Amino acid sequence: MRYRVGRWPLVGREGELEEFTAASQDRTCRGFLVYGAAGVGKSRLAEECLERAAADGSRVGRATATAAAGAVPLGAIAHLLPAGVDLGDPVAGFAAVAAQLATGRGEPQRVLLVDDLHLLDPASAVLLRQLMDAGAVRLIGTVRTGEPYGEAVAALTGGDAVRRVDLAVLDPGRTGELLAAALGRPVARHTVHELSAASGGNVLYLRELVLGALAAGDLTEDGEIWQLREGRLPGTARLAEVVGARLAGADPAGRPVLELLALCEPLPLADAESVAAPHAVAALERAGLIRVAQERRRTTVSLAHPLYGEVLRAGLPVLRRRALLLEQVARTEARGARRRGDPLRIATWRLAATGTADPALLTQAAVLARHAHDYARAVALLQAVPEDRHTTATRSLLGDAFFEMGRWAEAETVLARADRLADGERETLAVALVRTTNLLWSNAPVAEALAANDAALARITRPVDRRKLKINEGFIRIAAGLPAQGLALLEDLETDVGDASDVDAWLRGAWMKPAGLALVGRTHEAVVWAERAHAGHRRVDERALASHPAFQRIPLVLALTEAGRPAEARRAGESAYAELVAADSVVRVWLAVLLGRTEWLAGRPATARRWWAEAAALARTFDHAMALRLVLAGLAACAAVQGEPEAAETALAEHRELATPEPGLLSAGEERLGEAWLLAAAGRLGEARSVLLAAARTARATGHVTGEALLLTDVARLGGARQVADRLTGLARVCDGELVPARAQLAHALAADRPERLLRAADACEAVGADLLAAEAATAAAAAWHRAREPRRAAAAARRAATAVARCEGARTPLLTTAGAAAPLTAREREVALLAAVGNASVDIARALTLSVRTVDNHLHRAYAKLGVTTRRELARTLGAEPLTARPQG
Template sequence: MSPSGSVEAQPSAWAMRGPENPVARWPLAGRERELEVFARVLASRRSRGLVVAGAAGVGKSRLAEEYLGQAVRAGFRGARATASAAAAAVPLGAIAHLLPSEVDLSDPIAGFAAVAAHTREGRRPWAILIDDLHLLDTASVVLLRQMMDAGLIRLISTIRSGEVTTEAMQTLAQGDAVTRIDLAAFSQGQVGAVLEAALGGPVGPHTVRHLYEASGGNALYLRELVHGSLASGVLASDGETWHLVPGSRLLGTTTRLTELIGNQFAAVGPTARPVLELLALCGPLPLTQVQVVASWQVLADLKHAGLILASQDGRRTCVALADPVYGEVVRAELPVLRRREILLRQAEQVEAYGARRRGDALCIATWRLAATGTAAPAIVLQAATVARNAHDYPQVITLLEALPEPRRTAQTRLMLGDALSQMGKWKQADAVLAEAEDYAADGQEKLAITLARTANLAWSNADPTQALEANSAAWSQEASPTSRRILSGPVYYALDALARLQRIRGRYEDCLATARKSGEICRALGFHNPGISAWRDDAALALHALGKTEEARAMVADELTMARHWNAPGFLGRSLRVSGLVAEDGDRLRFLWESQTILDSSLARLEHAKTLTALGAELRRHGSRTEARPLLRQALDLATQCNATPLMEVARTELAAAGGRPRRDALTGPAALTPSEHRIAELAATGATNRQIAQQLYVTPKTVEVHLSAAYRKLGITTRTQLTSALAPGPSGP
């Protein structure tokens, strides 16, 4: 939420309406069961939040707003934020306006303590509404989860059904303390109740049926149909009952929602367009900022039409689009240059006011990054630090690569190299870290860079001896015993990689010796977390291959005990898989199924692919080929996403042995698209409409719509504006 200057005192402007529009503010009807659920959630001390899930336009935002209103009436303090792809470009971008201005979240511990102290002021708990939770950035997710766990907030959120599971959805929308409501479309009876509440009188049964069939029970479709029918005179009252005018024709069920919304946009006139565009890209905004692009009368007309909402944020009046779908429609039609112009103008306007409000700096960075790919270096660095603390490494890379060359230091290069390494871009990481060594100002920076480079080389596909050589070179230049002890730490990464390579090549005795050497270093340094070094896993598999089965099982049992203690899903799932691989025949499936269950909800995709492959192979050997095939298909898809070529071959071989014949390796991403889906998606990405694509390819518009829907699902996107980036080839492997 961006700042404002002094608001011009014209409160009567919002009342400039003319005749009352019966559907300007859609009534909440037909959702009695959902309201009862929220009442129970609000009364429960164990509850930490509620998430409303459903298709676009089904009424999630309207219901969530009612929940927030109920919470405020029950004594909570209320606040809201809308997540978006633009806000996600900067850590905390979506919730920056909710944070105290003096908090520095580059120090996550002190920052959370300051936010917690601010939240506790006034003693009344907070209820926070986050619309489109699936678009929330990782730093915001981490902070909100901490506040939920501390009992400082109740989170009310909405997510769109069918979205690819994100970290936000896993962290904030799951668990025993979070209630999920799956919001379905209205039934015909509910449509009748909604229409009667909206129009203020009874509605004829034939009219209810026609509107239900045309809208499919979708709340937003229904609202737009009613609004358009009222405006055109198709829906009218005879003084007692509302009816569709005989002989009139409603838009069919295949008509796109964008056409309905576009008609309503057109009805308010071209003078309202700048407001819609500004709010779609930068909203919500203070009223005084929106006044720059439109008169009071235009704003009153938009509010009367139900396209925008006004709310109080402290002493400020803030304006937002009434539904997130409106923003999607506007953004999809905005040319690139117009989008850039609006974002830069808004950033300059906020800067002209002095950027005094909380969250201003992050908002400015968000808009400038979206417009030009760069922003003020100090803000970019601050945002990158917050993203790193939240382990949002793609965000770190995007932000630091936006820094101009003169502002890049040894520290920024170290942070970038570490983020690239965490993302598996090891060659790029090594090049950045090697360059960082030339910029090191002192021995401490040099030491930190050497540690990062050694760890990166050890984790990469490079020969592990390269990491050992880099570490040894630094060791020879260090005289301090403390520094030498620190340098010995990353050696276990290289030894782990070497042991793994030796095991894959069948050199089991060498693998065992190398793994035990890594174990000695870990014990000397006091490292017991299996997430730091997995030397026991490789040692156990080597022992098993050498026929020393009991010794292997004892070793992996120790590993599993420690993994359960630390309870990190990726490491625990790995230990369970290795336990299954060395277990007796009767216990293998038990360990492998537990590993699959744990990894299924984690972000450790490569470990998950390995477990799915092992589980599918074991099921096939037990004769359960039908049960094995979907697991092996998923394993092949994940291995393809991770660019794990050897694992892909194993999964493909096992799938064939189980009787499966995949048409392609990937189930998601560009590689999963059929040739027809890919061609249609490419044309849609250029801005062509469904009808234009159909004419060019000599197919029906319905065929185009079906193929585009399939492409959206496989690409994990929801709008045309996302197609260009989704179809772009991914980064090359290391």
């Protein structure tokens, strides 16, 4: 997709536009003014208001006030004045202008937009105010906050007849909406986070950052989502000029403060005042270039915008940079470096200034950085430690930081060396816990992670430490897709981290145990354990060598979803994802995977596709094949039910190119969903059911109880309800949530084809947030009532179905289309009709279904008669199907 540079859409300003509409309808209102800092989008909002006024029939004009025009009386608005008016006498001249611009009864109103009103000359301000008071014009204006202006402009902008709105910067959510609207596709959450943080929500800065990233090829899209290359955020020359001009207006006496903050922010106020006089620091605050914050007895200073630091650093000579950093080190050490984060700050500054620092200080700082989840800084500090000063502990720390950044190969190199050099059982255990996790996440066979764990077990004799490795094995086996085996090893895991002999081992077990419980259908226990693990992790985070505490929300999302509580899963998952994005932790990929799955099960394919696209982009970036295979299948399934077979086939083509790994978490069967739903979209329901049944057998063999229930439910939805209803009932007996029983109820209702039972199934599905299942059940009920010649009941059921369908983001499934046709098609007639509707010839249908061509034509003829159509085009229209341009490969 090629991005075209142009005017950006207006996003996130709905409230302000409503205020303008209200002001336009108020006869007493003469002006509408938009206040805000430079670059927040004042002009864009004002232009939208002017366009709305023009659309309502007003006569419009516009002007821009500038410093140059402000030196000339009426210079900014001269082009708007009637020709031939003598302004030599301002009193008479202004009255003449008002008379000529006045509108008679029934004539359209005159609306003027004046940008940057604060720069307007006094004569223009006085004239505009007179025109407003006379009702000759209505003013739309923009005013930059913090800028001085004279009495005339103050009079123009004051009074009850003028309405004011204050425009704030965009928050991250609105920034994401704007980026998606401007770029035409969703934008990865991490990219939104980076652009929002760098721009500070300033629309002008944001646009220049995007244009710079596009020009550099650092902002790209894969057909589903836009993503910024890791560690890259280039701007444009215009951005540097705009920010540079803002900084150039600062008092020269305060320049050293700005330079020091660019390298070392935030700083104590006393340090800022040590390089510039207090009045110079105060002047910087008045100019909006720095922020001063008070927290208890501590006052800190920081730059007012992230880009100020970027521009200042780019202009600092090397020796000036070195001097500033070392002077700040000296100031901090002179105070005794008593604050907890001082070693991290000092080490970072020394390293930036000289390229080296004391190894003990570097190590201490790296520990602080790791526990703050600043993995990139931890790596930089540890890589600066001389090789002969590294220990097993520092190598484990470095390997762990590499893992969190998704740098699997580098992590394995460091950790394998640490394992060889480990001295004693304690060091062996510490390395094993980190190394097995890295192996598990990389594309290495699961057997390698288990072998590394067994090798450590063979070297350890203390029972308490051997038990930690058994917990670690349980973690590995559940993550590898063997929940029953893993749960057996975690059965006696302490219920609280405070009772554990090792917090790192406990956190691993407590992370994966609720995932295993959810997969075997013990969802209530899973939710309790996930909440317990999260709370425990928060308590010990500052001393645990484990991922961010938010990663404990990953199994919670899975457990809540399988319990039939998708709304809660959504809230918990989205909040945790924001935390993991801010920490830049690669483990967020699995949270995106599970949030996509939650939305898929809720019947929201567009939102599911958005999450799975994010997970796919992240998995490609870090070469995480286990997650990528799963999300590509999900992307294909979403595209298929959205009527986009080409996109589905593209995802499946990439899926087929990946090397087949051993089964992993959720991949036991569910990775065939895309294949099945693309076949279903093509009308090949029998083949789709065969794929799903084979996938369900895989899930059953590996103990994925809830996964098997998901797959069998889809078999029922695609015409195989009688085949799977009893098995679903059996699964419902071993699952303690409400989701699987609702699925079993749906399958039995579809098998019986009884409208009352179908509506009860719709109720059950709706109660667990499965809106698409509820819509299909209600649609099938409407068709059944129609066949029973009960039009009122059929209409009521159809209305019920329509309400549910409206929540399903345009999903199109065979059950919705064929049942919605409200005709008594048999299962075989429905299958033949769907295949014909998407463009298959009778001979191809016969081959696919192992029937004769004559039998196919007979089925098709009966379907035509029942549906009241005579051509395949009419058949496609009736069933809501579209011809396929890409054929699934069965």
